[in-house]
Structure formats: C-alpha cells, structure tokens
Amino acid sequence: MRDADAPLHPKQRSRLIDVANHAGVTKSVVSRVLNNDHTLSIREETRTRILDAVRDLGYQPHTGARALAGASTRALALLIPDLTNPVYSRITRGAVQQARVRGFAMLLAEDSADLSVDRQFADLVASHRVDGLLIASARPNHPLLGMLPDSRIPHVFVNRVVAGSGRNISLQIEAASQAALDHLLALGHRRIGHVSGPEQLAPTVSRRAGLLGAAVAAGIPEPSIESGEFNEQGGFAAATRLLADHPDLTAIYASTLNQAIGVLSAVHAAGLRIPEDISVISYDDLPLAGFLHPPLTAIAMPLMELGQAAVDALCAQLEGAPPEDVLVPGAPEVVVRGSTGPPRSGAPAGAAKVPS
Amino acid sequence: MRDADAPLHPKQRSRLIDVANHAGVTKSVVSRVLNNDHTLSIREETRTRILDAVRDLGYQPHTGARALAGASTRALALLIPDLTNPVYSRITRGAVQQARVRGFAMLLAEDSADLSVDRQFADLVASHRVDGLLIASARPNHPLLGMLPDSRIPHVFVNRVVAGSGRNISLQIEAASQAALDHLLALGHRRIGHVSGPEQLAPTVSRRAGLLGAAVAAGIPEPSIESGEFNEQGGFAAATRLLADHPDLTAIYASTLNQAIGVLSAVHAAGLRIPEDISVISYDDLPLAGFLHPPLTAIAMPLMELGQAAVDALCAQLEGAPPEDVLVPGAPEVVVRGSTGPPRSGAPAGAAKVPS
DNA sequence: CCGCCGGAGAAAACCGGTTTTCTAGGCGTC
DNA sequence: GACGCCTAGAAAACCGGTTTTCTCCGGCGG
Numbered sequence: 001m002r003d004a005d006a007p008l009h010p011k012q013r014s015r016l017i018d019v020a021n022h023a024g025v026t027k028s029v030v031s032r033v034l035n036n037d038h039t040l041s042i043r044e045e046t047r048t049r050i051l052d053a054v055r056d057l058g059y060q061p062h063t064g065a066r067a068l069a070g071a072s073t074r075a076l077a078l079l080i081p082d083l084t085n086p087v088y089s090r091i092t093r094g095a096v097q098q099a100r101v102r103g104f105a106m107l108l109a110e111d112s113a114d115l116s117v118d119r120q121f122a123d124l125v126a127s128h129r130v131d132g133l134l135i136a137s138a139r140p141n142h143p144l145l146g147m148l149p150d151s152r153i154p155h156v157f158v159n160r161v162v163a164g165s166g167r168n169i170s171l172q173i174e175a176a177s178q179a180a181l182d183h184l185l186a187l188g189h190r191r192i193g194h195v196s197g198p199e200q201l202a203p204t205v206s207r208r209a210g211l212l213g214a215a216v217a218a219g220i221p222e223p224s225i226e227s228g229e230f231n232e233q234g235g236f237a238a239a240t241r242l243l244a245d246h247p248d249l250t251a252i253y254a255s256t257l258n259q260a261i262g263v264l265s266a267v268h269a270a271g272l273r274i275p276e277d278i279s280v281i282s283y284d285d286l287p288l289a290g291f292l293h294p295p296l297t298a299i300a301m302p303l304m305e306l307g308q309a310a311v312d313a314l315c316a317q318l319e320g321a322p323p324e325d326v327l328v329p330g331a332p333e334v335v336v337r338g339s340t341g342p343p344r345s346g347a348p349a350g351a352a353k354v355p356s
Numbered sequence: 357m358r359d360a361d362a363p364l365h366p367k368q369r370s371r372l373i374d375v376a377n378h379a380g381v382t383k384s385v386v387s388r389v390l391n392n393d394h395t396l397s398i399r400e401e402t403r404t405r406i407l408d409a410v411r412d413l414g415y416q417p418h419t420g421a422r423a424l425a426g427a428s429t430r431a432l433a434l435l436i437p438d439l440t441n442p443v444y445s446r447i448t449r450g451a452v453q454q455a456r457v458r459g460f461a462m463l464l465a466e467d468s469a470d471l472s473v474d475r476q477f478a479d480l481v482a483s484h485r486v487d488g489l490l491i492a493s494a495r496p497n498h499p500l501l502g503m504l505p506d507s508r509i510p511h512v513f514v515n516r517v518v519a520g521s522g523r524n525i526s527l528q529i530e531a532a533s534q535a536a537l538d539h540l541l542a543l544g545h546r547r548i549g550h551v552s553g554p555e556q557l558a559p560t561v562s563r564r565a566g567l568l569g570a571a572v573a574a575g576i577p578e579p580s581i582e583s584g585e586f587n588e589q590g591g592f593a594a595a596t597r598l599l600a601d602h603p604d605l606t607a608i609y610a611s612t613l614n615q616a617i618g619v620l621s622a623v624h625a626a627g628l629r630i631p632e633d634i635s636v637i638s639y640d641d642l643p644l645a646g647f648l649h650p651p652l653t654a655i656a657m658p659l660m661e662l663g664q665a666a667v668d669a670l671c672a673q674l675e676g677a678p679p680e681d682v683l684v685p686g687a688p689e690v691v692v693r694g695s696t697g698p699p700r701s702g703a704p705a706g707a708a709k710v711p712s
Numbered sequence: 713c714c715g716c717c718g719g720a721g722a723a724a725a726c727c728g729g730t731t732t733t734c735t736a737g738g739c740g741t742c
Numbered sequence: 743g744a745c746g747c748c749t750a751g752a753a754a755a756c757c758g759g760t761t762t763t764c765t766c767c768g769g770c771g772g
Binding site for chain 1: 422446464465466617620621643646
Binding site: 025026028029032040041042043046064065067068069070128 | 748749750751752753754756757758759
C-alpha cells in the first residue's frame with residue numbers, strides 16, 4: 001500500500017495532506033505531531049509512521065500558509081547602517097548564523113540615507129514578513145523609534161542604546177576604553193587624543209565617557225577629542241585636526257578600525273613615525289589590523305557574539321519573555337601589535353621633542 | 357457613512373476585506389484593482405474610491421496570504437561566501453538596494469563551511485520563502501549546483517561562471533587584468549608577479565587568463581604566479597613566496613583588495629620599499645585603498661552595479677524571460693595612487709633589461 | 713418585444729497550513 | 743449492563759489573499 005500510492009514521479013512539492021494520506025491519518029494530526037502539540041495524544045507507532053512519511057516525502061511546510069494560519073513567519077530582519085563597514089559585517093555574520101541555528105531566515109536592510117528605510121522596515125512588519133526586528137542603526141530621532149513602541153512587534157537594539165527601551169544589546173564599551181587607556185598608560189603616555197564618532201550615537205558616547213572617566217581616574221590631562229564619521233576619511237580628518245592642534249600628543253585612540261586606518265594615514269601624511277612619534281590604538285580588532293603598516297594594536301570586541309546575543313534576545317521575546325537589556329560578556333582584550341610603543345621623549349608631556 | 361464606520365481605534369491591521377467594506381465593493385475587486393488585472397472592467401470613480409480606501413486604512417497585504425494564494429513572495433535570497441570581505445559587501449549592497457527598488461525583500465545566507473548552506477538554501481526554496489536565488493558562491497562541485505537545474509527555481513550566478521547555465525552575471529575581469537598590466541607596462545615593468553586566488557574559482561581563472569594573455573601579447577616574460585585565499589593572510593603568504601622565489605620581480609598584481617593588503621605587508625616585512633623596489637597594484641578599489649601605506653593603486657570594478665544587475669536579471673527571469681548571461685558594462689578603471697611607480701632599475705620598457 | 717451582448721462587479725473556490733471542537737471505541741466502575 | 747471517562751484521532755473552521763466563474767443590468771439590433 002505504501003509503495004503503491006507513493007508517486008514515482010516526485011510530483012514537485014508535497015503538502016501536509018500528502019503526508020497525512022501517506023501515513024493514513026488526517027492532516028491535523030500531522031501538523032500537531034510536527035509542532036509538538038502536547039494536547040494531542042497519539043500512539044507511538046502512529047507518530048513514527050507520520051515522521052517516516054514526512055521524511056519519505058521530503059515534506060517542507062509552506063512558509064506562507066504557516067504564517068497565514070497565525071503561526072510565526074520564522075524570519076527576522078536586520079537593519080544596519082553600513083554594509084561595507086567590517087564591524088557591522090561581523091555583527092551581521094553572527095546574527096545570520098545564530099538565526100540559522102534557531103531556524104530563522106534573516107532579511108537584510110541597509111540604512112543608507114537615500115531610501116526611506118524606516119518605511120521599508122515598517123512595511124516588513126506590516127506585511128507580516130518577519131517576526132521581529134534587529135536594529136543596529138538607531139540614531140536618536142530615527143523615525144523608526146517613533147513607531148516601534150506602538151506596534152507590538154518584538155525588537156532589539158544592537159550596539160545601540162535607546163534609553164528606557166529595555167531592549168539594548170550592547171558590549172562593554174566603557175571597559176574597552178579603559179583597557180585601551182591602561183595599555184597606553186603602561187607605556188608611559190599621558191597626552192592622548194581620541195578620534196570619536198558621530199555625536200549622539202550610543203557607542204560614541206560610551207567610548208568617550210569610558211575614556212574620559214578613566215583619564216580622570218588616572219590623573220592624566222584630559223584627552224583631546226575630535227569627531228568624524230565611522231570611516232577612513234572620518235578618521236583621517238579628525239586625526240589631522242588633532243595633530244595640528246595638539247602637537248604634544250603622543251598617542252591616539254580611534255573609535256573604529258576604519259577610522260584607525262585613516263588615522264594611520266594622517267599620521268604618515270604628517271611625516272610622523274608610528275609608534276616612535278605617535279602611538280595608535282583602535283577599538284575593534286579584525287584580521288585586517290595585523291596587516292596594516294605598522295600592524296595595528298587594537299581592542300578585540302566580541303562582535304559576532306553581539307550579533308548572536310541579539311538574535312537570542314529577540315527569540316526570547318518571541319517566546320514570550322519580557323524584553324531585557326543584555327550586556328554581552330567577554331572582557332575586551334588588547335591585541336598588542338606594532339602601532340603602540342613608549343612615547344617619544346620618554347618624559348611626560350611638555351618635554352621637547354628630540355628625534356633620535 | 358465613510359466617517360461613521362471608520363474605526364476610531366486603528367484596530368491593528370486592516371485586511372483586504374476591510375478595504376472592500378470601506379469602499380463598498382467586494383474584496384475580489386480590490387485585489388484586482390491593486391494587481392492591475394486588465395480583465396477587470398471598472399468605473400474610474402470606483403477605482404479611485406478603492407484606492408482612497410487603501411490609503412485611508414493604510415492597507416498592507418499579508419505576505420503569507422499572498423504567497424499562499426499562488427502569487428509571488430516578493431523575496432529573494434543572496435548566498436555569499438564571506439560577509440566580511442568588502443568586495444562581497446559591495447555586491448550585497450547593490451543587490452539589496454536594487455531589490456528594494458523593485459519591491460523585493462532580500463534574505464541573506466553566508467556560505468561558511470561549517471553549516472550546510474546548500475541545505476539551507478534548498479529549504480528556502482522548498483518552503484516557498486523566496487521567488488529566486490542569487491548565488492555568489494558557486495564553486496565547482498558545490499552541492500547546490502546539482503540540485504538547481506532540477507528545481508524550476510529562478511536563479512543567477514553572481515561573479516561566478518557556471519558553464520552552460522546561461523545565468524552568469526559577471527564583470528569584465530579579463531579587461532581589468534589587461535588594464536592592470538597596461539599600467540605596469542607603461543611604467544616600464546617587465547617582470548611581474550601575480551597573487552592569484554583559490555583554484556577553479558571563475559574570477560581567479562579569468563584574472564589569471566587575462567593577465568597571461570596580455571603578457572604574451574606584450575611580449576614580456578611570463579608572470580610568476582602564486583595562489584592564496586581571498587584574504588589578507590592569503591595575499592601575505594603568496595607574496596612572501598613570490599618575493600623569495602623571484603627576486604627579479606618589480607611589480608605584483610593582487611587578485612583582491614584584501615590580498616593586496618597582505619601583499620603590502622609582506623613587501624614591508626621583506627624590507628623592500630613600495631614603489632621604489634616593488635610596485636603593487638590590486639584588483640578591486642574601495643575607499644580603504646586610498647588610506648593604506650602607501651596608498652594603493654587599484655582597478656575600480658563596478659561591484660554595486662554587479663549586484664544590481666544580478667537582481668535585474670533575476671527579476672527578468674521572474675517575469676518570464678529566459679535566463680541570459682550578463683556582462684556588466686563599465687570598463688575597468690585604474691585608480692593610480694602611490695603604490696606603483698617605475699621599476700627600480702629605471703630601465704625603460706624598450707631597453708633590453710639584462711637580469712644580473 | 714425579445715434575445716443577446718458587454719460592462720461592472722459579486723460570489724465562490726482555492727492555496728496549505730493551525731487550532732479548536734467533535735466523535736468512536738475501549739475500559740473501568742458501580 | 744449502563745455510564746462515564748480516556749484515548750486516539752477525525753472534522754471543520756479559519757487565516758487573508760488570488761483567480762475563475764457567475765450574475766445583474768442596461769442598451770442595442772432585429
């Protein structure tokens with residue numbers, strides 16, 4: 001019987017009802033078995049018969065039908081500011097991987113200013129395309145922020161902090177700044193410059209706050225700060241200003257790896273040597289950092305883990321748990337390479353520069 | 357009347373039937389109006405009444421229901437080998453943007469070796485999650501290649517060439533290699549090394565073939581070739597071997613920007629100066645290249661356009677057009693920066709160089 | 713005056729699941 | 743032996759669209 005009614009031609013897709021017929025039960029039973037419905041009582045033998053049929057027919061549920069029937073779409077969407085920024089790439093990788101592990105598909109949207117991404121994201125929700133949102137792009141006053149609280153759509157903020165949302169997934173940014181400063185202090189630096197990011201962005205603020213707080217605690221002069229976009233050009237411009245305005249600096253701490261590359265370039269352009277004249281240290285470590293000239297000392301942050309944690313937190317919400325802020329564990333680690341060394345004079349800031 | 361039955365509480369989502377009631381017609385009419393069904397005849401006034409209702413209620417169709425009813429999902433999936441590679445980032449950006457323009461959502465999958473991505477991709481198709489596939493990751497013998505021809509699922513290969521598929525979206529890679537060589541020849545180089553990519557990959561082969569063909573045509577010695585992965589470490593290792601085995605090289609052409617960064621690093625590590633001792637030129641140009649030390653001469657390729665063209669080609673298939681190979685227009689452009697210069701001997705190309 | 717035709721929209725079937733409700737039979741109990 | 747209760751599964755309603763078919767009505771030709 002089983003063999004007889006098994007179609008020799010795979011007949012394209014098999015549906016729930018096909019599985020049911022093949023197993024000699026009704027489709028509701030199959031559905032409930034597949035979804036582990038505890039309120040269903042069923043003989044073990046029937047269950048295995050059903051599962052065998054599922055396997056034999058290569059049954060794959062129709063996502064649309066499932067979503068329509070009120071169940072979940074098993075899809076999430078990720079909104080990131082800049083795909084080409086390797087920091088977001090790693091967050092994305094972690095998120096996509098973890099989504100896959102949990103059986104979710106991941107939709108991607110990039111927050112390039114030209115297109116109204118908030119509209120796009122809202123549409124994803126309104127059209128029931130996704131179960132939840134990962135937002136790595138929340139600037140204050142982002143249009144999305146206005147509409148999210150109303151909609152009941154589960155969401156988390158990744159590497160962003162929206163005050164009071166209780167949905168912030170973040171890294172130990174202050175600790176990272178602290179670690180960076182510790183490294184520089186240990187080398188003897190006291191006059192430090194900081195290349196900061198766009199104002200108002202949570203990571204920008206945290207990094208700066210962590211640095212300033214640690215500087216005060218260490219009793220060194222207040223670090224000089226210049227801001228720039230999170231890319232090479234932004235780092236280049238900010239570092240150029242720092243070097244021009246503060247010739248006594250002996251070290252620069254950059255907010256992102258991309259900025260750090262711009263910083264290296266600016267220092268070279270100023271005719272200074274690294275690390276003899278200026279040490280450079282960066283937030284974010286990636287393999288790339290080891291191949292720069294000189295190899296860049298950087299603070300390794302668990303970016304993939306951040307993406308994974310964000311998915312985990314979002315899934316928890318989907319399962320009914322109340323939203324919760326998450327601080328991704330994993331202490332920042334300073335990866336020491338060639339771009340940091342003792343300050344040039346070996347003496348505290350103010351000593352005349354003596355090129356040797 | 358209209359105002360009276362308009363719910364004061366936005367009542368969550370509005371469905372097709374709500375729009376229909378609001379406009380005083382049946383839902384089938386609304387559906388057909390929204391989908392531009394030509395077989396429907398309708399008074400202009402009724403049509404505008406319906407469209408007004410759609411706007412008033414902020415109607416957004418339920419993706420699942422639509423997919424279930426046999427229409428399309430309006431979603432595509434992109435499979436890429438490595439999210440953190442900026443080359444793929446730009447392709448991805450172009451694809452996501454263009455998908456958005458055409459009203460499609462984009463799902464993302466990364467072909468990290470650990471998870472069976474072919475399985476994942478097959479599932480996306482089997483579960484009716486997407487209408488089509490963009491595959492930027494086709495290695496020969498990729499498991500996906502075996503299953504694609506059977507399934508009727510529309511797909512294209514991006515920056516990959518699957519012989520006979522008629523679905524290859526590619527760049528003018530040979531021309532790019534030609535341009536790179538021309539640049540080096542104009543500077544006077546004759547002994548050239550090439551850092552190639554993983555064997556069998558279409559871009560690897562094309563780049564190499566373009567270079568070798570152009571070298572033969574120019575009558576210079578056959579370039580020396582070493583292969584490595586498409587990342588910094590791969591470029592570093594390959595360049596290290598090149599420098600050790602062929603001390604007479606005066607220039608190196610790297611297959612990707614990431615490799616080029618490794619090449620720069622290897623040249624520095626060998627104690628050679630760029631470009632005085634060795635010129636370096638790279639395929640792929642990105643902003644990053646301008647901030648390296650020295651700034652890297654590179655061949656700009658239209659990567660975003662590649663991603664966009666891939667989406668366009670896939671959409672054409674969705675609309676019923678037969679698949680078709682596409683060569684993305686836009687001639688490769690050499691962006692000259694500081695990493696290339698005349699060869700160390702200063703001997704012009706015409707002068708017979710006598711290796712000592 | 714009647715039948716036919718075409719315009720304008722109504723009705724209904726269907727897509728493939730999920731979930732709630734319903735039922736047939738077997739067993740223990742009084 | 744009648745009754746009720748479980749067990750194991752059947753039946754049916756429903757989700758929100760798309761698409762095909764059907765109906766109503768007015769006008770026109772014969």
